[in-house]
Amino acid sequence: MATKHEVIREELGRYLAASKRQKGEILDRLEKTLYMHRKAIIRRFRVLQTRKEGVDWTDRRGRSVYYGKDATEVLREIWEISHECCAERLAEIRAEYVSKLKRDGMWKHSDEATGKLLAMSIGTIKSRLSSFDRVVSGGGRCMTKPSSLKEIIPVRRGPWENPPPGFLEADTVAHCGNDASGEFAYTDICLTWCFLKAQMTKDKRPTLESVNAMFSRSPFEWTLIDPDSGSEFVNWHLYDWCLRKRVSMTRIRPGMKNDHGHIEQKNDKNVRKFAGYVRIDDEKRLATWKKLLDRLEVYVNHFLPSMKCVEKFRLNISHFSRRYDKPMTPYRRFMEHPAIPLAAKEKMSAFHETLNPKILHDDILKLCTSPFSSDTNLALRIVRRGGF
Known part of the structure; x- marks a missing residue:
C-alpha cells in the first residue's frame, strides 16, 4: 500500500x-x-x-542529535553511582569517577562516549537527568521527646559562618516503619565530615557509645557538637563526656528544625534514601545495617560532592537569591583546608587512592536489598529502578 x-x-x-x-x-x-x-x-x-529533482530530501528538521543513546547511558551509569547527584555536582565529580573505574578495569564504554560525557555542559546534563526516574520516599514519624538539662547547655542561634573542621551538628534517624512502639534501630549522624552509626534504641548510653565511636575515628579534632534538644543528646552522660574530651556543646531551640537545616538535609540524602522508612527491630537486620553504614560513610565522604551557600541577598520582600561555591566532595574540602595537619592529609590521600565508587555503590546496593527484602514498600522501590 x-x-x-x-x-x-x-x-x-x-x-x-x-x-x-x-x-x-x-x-x-x-x-x-x-x-x-x-x-x-x-x-x-x-x-x-x-524541491529540486535528484536531491535526497529526507526529513532534516532541527539540529542533529550529538549526545546520542551511548552518551546518555554513560551519564546514567555515572549518575546512579553518584547517588543521583544534581547536574552541578555531577559535572564536578564525573572525571574522577571515570578515572577510578578505568583504573580498576570496570569502564566498559567507548572512548567516543567517554569524551562526550566529559564534554557535556551543565545544561545538557540537566536536560538528560530530567528524563531519568527518581525514587521519592514517603514521610516518617518524629521521635524527639522533651528533655531536661536545658539551662546549662546554651542554645545556638544564627547560621554557621563557615566554621573550621570540628564544628558538628548531630541528630538521630528512627527506623520504626509505621509502628513507633517497642525497640527499633536509630542512626546517629553528624555533619561536616559525615559520621554514621547504628544503635538499637534511643537511650542515653547507646547514643553516647555511638558518639564516642565516631569521635575516635574522626580524621580531625572536634571543637563543638550541636545536637537537637532530644533526651538522647541533652543528658548528663553526653555532657560529662564533652567536658572530658574538651568539646563544647550547644543545642538548638526545641521544635525548630530550621536551626538544623544542614543535618536535616543529610538525614534524607544519607540515610532515608538508602533505608527508606522500613522497620529495623532485630539484631540480624541491625548487623547488616551497620555494615551498610560503614561503606556508606566512606562513599558519602569521598565520592558525593556538595555545594555550600557563600552569599545570600534579598531581591524583594519575599524572594532571596543565593550563590553557591564550586561543588566539592568532603574529602576534597578536607584536603584543601589549611587547618588540617599535613600528616592527616597524607594518610587520607593514601586511603582515598584505594577506593572505587562503583564497588562501594554495588556493595551498598547489595546490603540495602538483603536485610529489607521482606518489606514490600522498599522491595518495590528497589526493584522499580534496579537500585536505591
Whole structure:
C-alpha cells in the first residue's frame, strides 16, 4: 500500500496541470483517501513543487542529535553511582569517577562516549537527568521527646559562618516503619565530615557509645557538637563526656528544625534514601545495617560532592537569591583546608587512592536489598529502578 507521501507525489503533476475546479476535485478525493486536511495537502504539493529533482530530501528538521543513546547511558551509569547527584555536582565529580573505574578495569564504554560525557555542559546534563526516574520516599514519624538539662547547655542561634573542621551538628534517624512502639534501630549522624552509626534504641548510653565511636575515628579534632534538644543528646552522660574530651556543646531551640537545616538535609540524602522508612527491630537486620553504614560513610565522604551557600541577598520582600561555591566532595574540602595537619592529609590521600565508587555503590546496593527484602514498600522501590 502506497504511503501518503507517494500518493501526493503521484497526484502532483495532475494537480499542477488542472483547472481550479479540477484542483478542488483532486483535493476532495485526497481528503477522503488520506484523511488529511485540504490545507495540509496543498502545503505538501507546494513543498514537492519547490524541491529540486535528484536531491535526497529526507526529513532534516532541527539540529542533529550529538549526545546520542551511548552518551546518555554513560551519564546514567555515572549518575546512579553518584547517588543521583544534581547536574552541578555531577559535572564536578564525573572525571574522577571515570578515572577510578578505568583504573580498576570496570569502564566498559567507548572512548567516543567517554569524551562526550566529559564534554557535556551543565545544561545538557540537566536536560538528560530530567528524563531519568527518581525514587521519592514517603514521610516518617518524629521521635524527639522533651528533655531536661536545658539551662546549662546554651542554645545556638544564627547560621554557621563557615566554621573550621570540628564544628558538628548531630541528630538521630528512627527506623520504626509505621509502628513507633517497642525497640527499633536509630542512626546517629553528624555533619561536616559525615559520621554514621547504628544503635538499637534511643537511650542515653547507646547514643553516647555511638558518639564516642565516631569521635575516635574522626580524621580531625572536634571543637563543638550541636545536637537537637532530644533526651538522647541533652543528658548528663553526653555532657560529662564533652567536658572530658574538651568539646563544647550547644543545642538548638526545641521544635525548630530550621536551626538544623544542614543535618536535616543529610538525614534524607544519607540515610532515608538508602533505608527508606522500613522497620529495623532485630539484631540480624541491625548487623547488616551497620555494615551498610560503614561503606556508606566512606562513599558519602569521598565520592558525593556538595555545594555550600557563600552569599545570600534579598531581591524583594519575599524572594532571596543565593550563590553557591564550586561543588566539592568532603574529602576534597578536607584536603584543601589549611587547618588540617599535613600528616592527616597524607594518610587520607593514601586511603582515598584505594577506593572505587562503583564497588562501594554495588556493595551498598547489595546490603540495602538483603536485610529489607521482606518489606514490600522498599522491595518495590528497589526493584522499580534496579537500585536505591
